[in-house]
Amino acid sequence: MSSEPLLRVEDLQKSYGDETVLRGVSFDLDKRDVEVVIGPSGSGKSTMLRCVNRLTEFQGGTISLDGESVMEMDENTLRKRVGMVFQDINLFSHLTALGNVTLGLRKVRGMGDSEAESKAMNQLERVGLKAQADSYPAELSGGQKQRVGIARALAMDPELLLFDEPTSALDPELVGEVLEVMRDLAEGGMTMLVVTHEMGFARRAASSLMFLDEGRIVERGPPEQLFENPQRDRTKEFLDRLTSIAEET
Numbered sequence: 001m002s003s004e005p006l007l008r009v010e011d012l013q014k015s016y017g018d019e020t021v022l023r024g025v026s027f028d029l030d031k032r033d034v035e036v037v038i039g040p041s042g043s044g045k046s047t048m049l050r051c052v053n054r055l056t057e058f059q060g061g062t063i064s065l066d067g068e069s070v071m072e073m074d075e076n077t078l079r080k081r082v083g084m085v086f087q088d089i090n091l092f093s094h095l096t097a098l099g100n101v102t103l104g105l106r107k108v109r110g111m112g113d114s115e116a117e118s119k120a121m122n123q124l125e126r127v128g129l130k131a132q133a134d135s136y137p138a139e140l141s142g143g144q145k146q147r148v149g150i151a152r153a154l155a156m157d158p159e160l161l162l163f164d165e166p167t168s169a170l171d172p173e174l175v176g177e178v179l180e181v182m183r184d185l186a187e188g189g190m191t192m193l194v195v196t197h198e199m200g201f202a203r204r205a206a207s208s209l210m211f212l213d214e215g216r217i218v219e220r221g222p223p224e225q226l227f228e229n230p231q232r233d234r235t236k237e238f239l240d241r242l243t244s245i246a247e248e249t
């Protein structure tokens with residue numbers, strides 16, 4: 001067994017032009033860890049995720065997967081090893097649910113049609129959408145579309161799954177079904193790095209919670225520590241605000 005963490009982020013620095021967005025972010029994730037990232041708008045949460053799978057370049061620091069720098073990995077390998085689920089559910093509208101899930105298997109994994117379809121069916125079943133395999137995105141609810149997005153990411157057998165506010169664009173009544181799939185994945189041992197404001201999910205599924213503010217990790221620890229006994233005033237203020245917003249809605 002490797003002694004390296006699955007994901008190591010070390011002193012990550014990222015700017016867009018003159019604007020510094022990440023100011024030295026460092027953390028490790030081991031296999032099966034579920035890290036929830038919270039923080040105010042503009043604190044750099046999405047940018048951090050996008051650096052991990054190199055959807056954006058960064059200026060300083062290193063990110064490695066099982067000891068191997070993502071900067072030195074070819075894009076195809078990185079796409080296989082690190083999956084991502086986005087806030088905007090970007091399915092291809094001209095493809096069925098099954099077609100959306102098989103696409104990556106054929107293009108990135110180079111699978112033949114029947115192998116790709118059988119694997120994709122298994123993933124759709126995993127997210128509870130076997131019966132919708134032949135439906136087009138326009139025929140699916142937002143929650144179902146997002147679950148197809150998760151099946152698409154899972155189909156690649158990723159070692160790490162990144163979630164960027166996967167339920168923020170959904171009507172409130174559709175959030176639960178997506179969180180349930182995510183909880184199942186977490187319980188099944190998937191390693192996950194999740195940006196979300198869903199504190200119920202954080203409490204129940206996260207092994208650790210990270211509070212990012214102005215491009216720095218202000219505090220990180222088990223959810224019960226951050227919720228019950230935050231060490232920093234800034235963390236407490238932020239979590240109190242999130243909780244009061246959730247209670248108002």
Ligand SMILES: Nc1ncnc2c1ncn2[C@@H]1O[C@H](COP(=O)(O)OP(=O)(O)OP(=O)(O)O)[C@@H](O)[C@H]1O
Nearest residue numbers: 016017019021039040041042043044045046047048
């Ligand atoms: N492609 C881009 N070009 C220029 N600036 C960007 C780009 N993407 C993000 N930024 C800026 O970087 C900062 C951090 O953005 P980021 O989306 O990472 O924050 P966030 O914490 O995910 O915020 P939110 O919760 O609102 O999604 C913001 O000031 C944003 O305007």
